[in-house]
Amino acid sequence: MASEPNDILNEVTQSEYKYGFVTDIETELAPKGLTEETIRFISSKKEEPPFMLEFRLNAFRRWQSMKQPEWAHLNIPPIDFQDIHYYAAPKKRPELESLDQVDPELLKTFEKLGISLEEQKRLSGVAVDAVIDSVSVKTTFSDTLAKHGIIFCSFSDAVKNHPELVKQYMGTVVPAGDNYFAALNSAVFSDGSFAYIPKGVRCPIELSTYFRINAANTGQFERTLIVADEGAYVSYMEGCTAPQRDENQLHAAIVEIVALKDAEVKYSTVQNWYPGDKEGRGGIYNFVTKRGICKGNHSKISWTQVETGSAITWKYPSCILQGDNSVGEFYSVAVTNNYQQADTGSKMVHLGRNTRSTIISKGISAGRSNNSYRGLVKITKRAENARNFSQCDSLLLGDKCGAHTFPYIQTENRSSVVEHEATTSKISDDQLFYCQQRGIDTESAIGLIVNGYAREVLSKLPMEFAVEAQKLLSISLEGSVG
């Protein structure tokens, strides 16, 4: 009973990762290592057209001349890029007509996560493009989507069936040589999702992809491309959990979004990769390049993310506001616990007139973790009357964790208005006592307080995702606060 508040926090922060299990699906691995050979192997495995191989090889050459960036507030153990399998695919890639034909192991995995495809299909009307170890296993609801002329498929299928669209847009938002990890992804990406919403179409369902790392020692290199044509609207959800394991796993994804005139894209993420154990062993290294371009006038892109997993997170979902009157938004909750490290934020680059952007970032640190916000707001000469509002809040649980804020503001146009607010707070003993006095135990109290703190961001998520995200916050702070 005489336990100190810190002990309570420690207890709460130290429960084990709840989704740590490994599914036994036969996989086909590329040999370890990265050479031109590897890239040719990947490309031929996937029966890609020549332009893809060229894109990959070009990226690989760029990558070879680059260095791993060191500017983030992260302590990254050396990564041996030659000690990684760059390709893994389920051996049998069955042609599926119904869920009965899906590998039962896979279905079980989804069930454990509480996101069985079956349920998804039946209850929520969500089309799910499930990515397991790099190759899409199942795409649902394609009929409904096809009726609207919407394309939603694996990246590989898009390369096969819609090469002209892929060729037109791939690499236009995140060029192959954009950064070290983007170059790596561009060279070796295995699969991912592709969505195209035609002119004037409002996508009637949330598009959703669940990612999962599965094969031992396999880096995961997803690539997603979303194109919303003029006047189109789509809400896209990405969520992931990963099985528990010892070795560190590299994850370097790319997401590109293109919004043409009057189009709107909402991209929501719940990220729950394996964070490592209490002592900081294992866990995913998550280096992600996410960027959208508001290409046309009056277009809008909004990123919402709930980041609870990964040992290391390096991720800055960004918007290039090229069209006049275009809007970029970034809403983020990033939780770090135990020895997790996160350096995340957003870039808003204002090119067009009357462009507006909003950044709301809520960092939550517990245990011995480190949580940094890093953001850039850039207003260029042409961007008359550009507006930005940034709010970066940090919540600390315990006194052994760190929270940092690195806001960069560059303004080249005097008519612009850029506002930045930042706060740092702690969960107070008074708040905990108040909750406990009403019968709520410490763990639930922390969950409640943290969810309250993050409410502004959570409320931006699609309904079904918001519920999951709230649970996740509580779970990941079990053994902390969140």
Added chain:
Amino acid sequence: MLLHINDLHASINGKEILKGVNLEVNAGEVHAIMGPNGTGKSTLASVIAGREVFEVTQGDVVFKGKSLLDMPVEQRAREGIFLGFQYPVEIPGVSITNFMRTALNEIRKYRGLEPLSGAAFLARMEEKKKLVEIQSKLTNRSVNEGFSGGEKKKNEIFQMAMLEPTLSILDETDSGLDIDALRIVANGVNALRSTDNAIVVITHYQRLLDYIVPDIVHVLYEGRIVKTGGKELALELEEKGYEWIKKEMEGR
């Protein structure tokens, strides 16, 4: 006997605040605890509720036959102890509705009851809001965030009504209330009085006791209950202040 406090000593950071408190409260009773500022009234409430910063060095607190001292705060609450705070804390982003639903269901779970259905819960919210004349809007707001002093106190009594505790300790629930609000809050508390529960009000003023008429009045002074009487004692204090009690104590 509902609550039995026996020779309770408690200190904070090595400084003794409670120096041998004895108190007995039976079901159906309303007690008032009065006493000068800083004499340990809120401390006593906190210690009963189980706040860990206070160290109990001697004595016992027995509630419904069980010692509370080894129970965590939330368990005491689930056993039926409610503390109306002198300074209710703000919890940003957590709606009162969500807060109360979580609390109520935790308490029900402890007692082996099913969680209330959404509809039943909302019906109960509506009913209890009326009790303290809370406008609907308030319950959609975050717990105590941006509430006026009076709203905070009303909200405490609203929560008391929701959770139906066996023993309620109301710490200066009357402070910061205007005359109408005082009457509303007091009427709310009176409506919750029953033969099964007990209420301990901590207050400085007779005007609250005009509405919530106590069976027994105690004076807490320098960490001890130094005087106990009927409701007339409060009137006497109102008239004469605490000087005579202090003198009495010194004279001993």
